[in-house]
Amino acid sequence: MVKSYLATSLKEALEIRGRESITPYAGGTDLMIEAHDDASYLFLNKIPELKQITVDDEYIRIGAASTFTEVYQSKLVPQILKDAVIEIAAPAIRNLGTIGGNICNGSPKGDSVLIFFATDSKLRLASSKGERILPIKDFYLGRKKLAIQDDELLVEILMSKTGLDNYYYKKIGARNALAISRVSFAGVLDIKDGKVVNCMTAFGAVSDVVIRRPDIDGMLIGKTIDEAKAVKEKYLAAFDEAIVPIRGRVSAEYRKSVCMNLLKDFLESNGI
Amino acid sequence: MIKFILNGEEVTSNANPNERLLDVLRNEFRLTGAKCGCKEGECGACSVILNEKLVNSCMVAMGSIEGSTVMTIEGYSKTDRFTVLENAYAAVSAVQCGFCIPGMMLASERILAENPNPTEEDIRRGISGNLCRCTGYNAIVEAIGIAAKEGKGLW
Numbered sequence: 001m002v003k004s005y006l007a008t009s010l011k012e013a014l015e016i017r018g019r020e021s022i023t024p025y026a027g028g029t030d031l032m033i034e035a036h037d038d039a040s041y042l043f044l045n046k047i048p049e050l051k052q053i054t055v056d057d058e059y060i061r062i063g064a065a066s067t068f069t070e071v072y073q074s075k076l077v078p079q080i081l082k083d084a085v086i087e088i089a090a091p092a093i094r095n096l097g098t099i100g101g102n103i104c105n106g107s108p109k110g111d112s113v114l115i116f117f118a119t120d121s122k123l124r125l126a127s128s129k130g131e132r133i134l135p136i137k138d139f140y141l142g143r144k145k146l147a148i149q150d151d152e153l154l155v156e157i158l159m160s161k162t163g164l165d166n167y168y169y170k171k172i173g174a175r176n177a178l179a180i181s182r183v184s185f186a187g188v189l190d191i192k193d194g195k196v197v198n199c200m201t202a203f204g205a206v207s208d209v210v211i212r213r214p215d216i217d218g219m220l221i222g223k224t225i226d227e228a229k230a231v232k233e234k235y236l237a238a239f240d241e242a243i244v245p246i247r248g249r250v251s252a253e254y255r256k257s258v259c260m261n262l263l264k265d266f267l268e269s270n271g272i
Numbered sequence: 273m274i275k276f277i278l279n280g281e282e283v284t285s286n287a288n289p290n291e292r293l294l295d296v297l298r299n300e301f302r303l304t305g306a307k308c309g310c311k312e313g314e315c316g317a318c319s320v321i322l323n324e325k326l327v328n329s330c331m332v333a334m335g336s337i338e339g340s341t342v343m344t345i346e347g348y349s350k351t352d353r354f355t356v357l358e359n360a361y362a363a364v365s366a367v368q369c370g371f372c373i374p375g376m377m378l379a380s381e382r383i384l385a386e387n388p389n390p391t392e393e394d395i396r397r398g399i400s401g402n403l404c405r406c407t408g409y410n411a412i413v414e415a416i417g418i419a420a421k422e423g424k425g426l427w
Contacts, residue, residue: 046338092326
């Protein structure tokens, strides 16, 4: 028996999610590729709370069922996310696909996911019993393994309001439209008064989970550009060791050298 | 029972909520303008306009469209905008086998509805999810540019 629900409020959706074993459906663009005759969906595409994009003192809060088109058109969304979103697939997919779906699909190739890693964004998850906020890094446990409970839904993505303006983003695909990333890289370097106050980098489509290593990026934080240059070789060597690509449609060696080239280009474009 | 507006008329479908809009349009409503090319959102042959947005109907589950508005090429072909696009496509021979054309026309409609004076780059981006494997894109891009000029005021 195929049972599906079109929820009209978050409260209703969480109640259904809490009592039934059912697949949350936001945009459907991943789910419908493997649609089974017996699939039961909880449709989330008409829930206003999941489609809001708002801002508070600390965060830009993006509703998980916001489509890529809606994210791109929002005046509140940081440019680094817009740059990634506009390269996803093609207009018809961007009109359906959602950032929440991109995250909950669990793939290390998700183009918006990379940006949420590179900006240390947080996820707000809710169930009918309560809610919690989790850094995205703690949400991804392994390939297609996510820290979401059976009764939970992803409600919002929380991005920092400040410090994201100086960024670098590159997606390497086989073509411009409808391309799955072969390697993707994003870096944020926040420089104030000649000093690096924050450095966040992320590598997508190379490993089971997007690679984000704050311990290595920390080597550059608190340094002047000249001081950062002095530790550059050590920094690159640390990432060279940390990035262990898996073989996919392209070879591990190719992925590795592209990652390192992009990381170097990110530094050089900032005078490091 | 799923109720929605199809080409301006309120309709009800007996489809399962997990069925594809594409299959329902073709099999239940016998609207065969939307074509099935890939069933994975890669080709755009099944494009329709859902709530004023271009979508791949193979990627839409019926349960998600309750109360929504769907326009297929059959409905669109009764509009003045269609006639302008049709003439422009014909003028530069932008149609050969025709398999991609229903989707291509609806993509053209959305390009012009969102921006009545698109640049060539805007047009190419706008049809970037619609694959054509025989005419070639240049004639189609040219046709959309002609429609923008000829149809001034319509969009």
